[in-house]
Amino acid sequence: MTRFSKSFALRGLVSAFALACTLNFIGTANADILIKNVTLYDGTGKAPVKAANILVKGERIAQISTSTIQPGTATVIDGTGKFVMPGLIDSHIHVRGGQGGPVFAGNNRTPINEPEAAKPTLVGFIYSGVTAMLDSANNEPFIYPMRDLERAGKIVSPRLFVVGGAISVPDGTGAGPTALKVTTWDEARKGLDDKFTRKPDMLKMILTEPAAEGKKQTPSLTSEQIKNVTDYARQHGLRVTAHAMVETTSTQAITNGVAALAHSVLRGPPLTDAYLKMLVERKIPVSTTTVGFATIGKLADENGMAYLDDRLFKDTFTADDFAAARGTERDNYIKFGVTASFKAGEAQALANIKKLYDAGVILTSGTDKAQGPYIHMELAFLNKAGIPAPALIRIGTLNGAIYMGQEKDIGSVETGKYADLLLLHADPGAGVKNFQTIDEVIKSGQRIDLAKLDLPVNHKK
Numbered sequence: 001m002t003r004f005s006k007s008f009a010l011r012g013l014v015s016a017f018a019l020a021c022t023l024n025f026i027g028t029a030n031a032d033i034l035i036k037n038v039t040l041y042d043g044t045g046k047a048p049v050k051a052a053n054i055l056v057k058g059e060r061i062a063q064i065s066t067s068t069i070q071p072g073t074a075t076v077i078d079g080t081g082k083f084v085m086p087g088l089i090d091s092h093i094h095v096r097g098g099q100g101g102p103v104f105a106g107n108n109r110t111p112i113n114e115p116e117a118a119k120p121t122l123v124g125f126i127y128s129g130v131t132a133m134l135d136s137a138n139n140e141p142f143i144y145p146m147r148d149l150e151r152a153g154k155i156v157s158p159r160l161f162v163v164g165g166a167i168s169v170p171d172g173t174g175a176g177p178t179a180l181k182v183t184t185w186d187e188a189r190k191g192l193d194d195k196f197t198r199k200p201d202m203l204k205m206i207l208t209e210p211a212a213e214g215k216k217q218t219p220s221l222t223s224e225q226i227k228n229v230t231d232y233a234r235q236h237g238l239r240v241t242a243h244a245m246v247e248t249t250s251t252q253a254i255t256n257g258v259a260a261l262a263h264s265v266l267r268g269p270p271l272t273d274a275y276l277k278m279l280v281e282r283k284i285p286v287s288t289t290t291v292g293f294a295t296i297g298k299l300a301d302e303n304g305m306a307y308l309d310d311r312l313f314k315d316t317f318t319a320d321d322f323a324a325a326r327g328t329e330r331d332n333y334i335k336f337g338v339t340a341s342f343k344a345g346e347a348q349a350l351a352n353i354k355k356l357y358d359a360g361v362i363l364t365s366g367t368d369k370a371q372g373p374y375i376h377m378e379l380a381f382l383n384k385a386g387i388p389a390p391a392l393i394r395i396g397t398l399n400g401a402i403y404m405g406q407e408k409d410i411g412s413v414e415t416g417k418y419a420d421l422l423l424l425h426a427d428p429g430a431g432v433k434n435f436q437t438i439d440e441v442i443k444s445g446q447r448i449d450l451a452k453l454d455l456p457v458n459h460k461k
């Protein structure tokens with residue numbers, strides 16, 4: 001037995017075991033699958049392929065062809081009149097259950113460890129078509145065990161990639177109890193060495209924009225500190241993403257080795273050509289995180305929460321979720337003036353997104369949320385900014401994999417990659433709303449029975 005076939009056989013055994021554990025949640029055996037006669041959007045941006053046949057063997061895509069593929073023992077799915085695209089990737093989320101208190105508590109949020117709060121939200125992400133995501137800062141004793149559960153196949157969840165706690169400075173933005181606060185380089189390196197023992201998938205640092213005139217400056221990482229961290233991370237094979245909300249801090253991050261941006265610059269003066277050129281030349285992927293403009297910005301309006309009546313919200317949100325969204329969360333956003341500032345900034349945000357897209361920047365859909373349906377609002381906002389649906393397929397999939405450095409394994413429908421697929425009943429290239437017409441979600445070659453997931457939509461039946 002060759003080493004390859006041995007490890008393959010072993011993997012089969014392991015996945016059979018994982019299957020036995022998860023059968024109650026998932027409901028479908030991990031048999032090989034042949035999707036026949038489907039229109040394929042592979043996520044790379046190529047034109048769709050009509051009458052494609054896709055053979056999935058085990059966890060991965062084995063063959064794609066417009067010629068007949070013999071199914072052998074594979075389960076055949078008739079894709080006639082349907083569409084396949086890669087599973088969606090949300091490149092900026094925070095799994096619920098790791099941090100207590102309102103978002104507005106800033107550095108005073110308390111670390112918590114509540115896996116039971118996380119689990120239904122992870123199921124909701126899958127139901128919404130998300131098959132991979134990056135937790136973009138959380139409580140480490142909470143998030144690493146969640147990632148372990150996902151990787152062992154013990155919970156229904158998108159692939160979970162994590163940065164662990166964020167990296168900031170004492171009293172800086174995002175410098176709460178879960179963060180590594182950089183002081184001297186000796187101390188910081190010890191903190192990073194400790195972090196590396198838990199094997200983060202990426203690192204994230206948080207920079208603070210310069211204060212407005214007459215306002216007190218919040219401390220922020222210096223250029224030297226940024227460079228030390230990104231150099232050291234690179235030596236350990238890790239990419240660093242940064243929270244940098246304005247062009248100056250964003251530029252500071254990139255020129256000092258940051259490889260990706262956790263937010264797009266949405267406010268302030270129009271983006272400069274020099275900045276756009278830098279992002280393109282250095283191939284810096286940018287997580288868009290615009291959804292606040294579509295949600296928070298409208299909270300004070302009459303019917304401003306109508307989006308909660310959309311199918312995916314109704315199917316996945318519990319009564320408590322709705323109560324929180326319509327109650328304290330909404331009240332706080334209005335009370336703290338966040339709603340007004342988002343509303344005022346919408347036009348600028350739309351213009352900046354269009355500029356990034358037109359310049360050829362690698363955009364990836366990220367929501368900065370903790371629940372699945374928001375990915376579709378994010379994509380809709382990008383569409384409103386002027387990005388057409390066919391381009392959004394790549395922004396919603398492969399570009400997220402590139403952002404995380406995972407593009408060898410996920411993000412597109414190509415031979416050899418994990419079979420993370422959506423089967424849709426309407427053409428995603430014809431409209432971004434069609435991304436929601438999900439008939440099937442397949443993760444790692446496993447068909448997930450949406451009708452059996454532990455979600456409000458299935459409790460009503």
Ligand SMILES: [Zn+2]
Nearest residue numbers: 092094136368
């Ligand atoms: Zn975030």
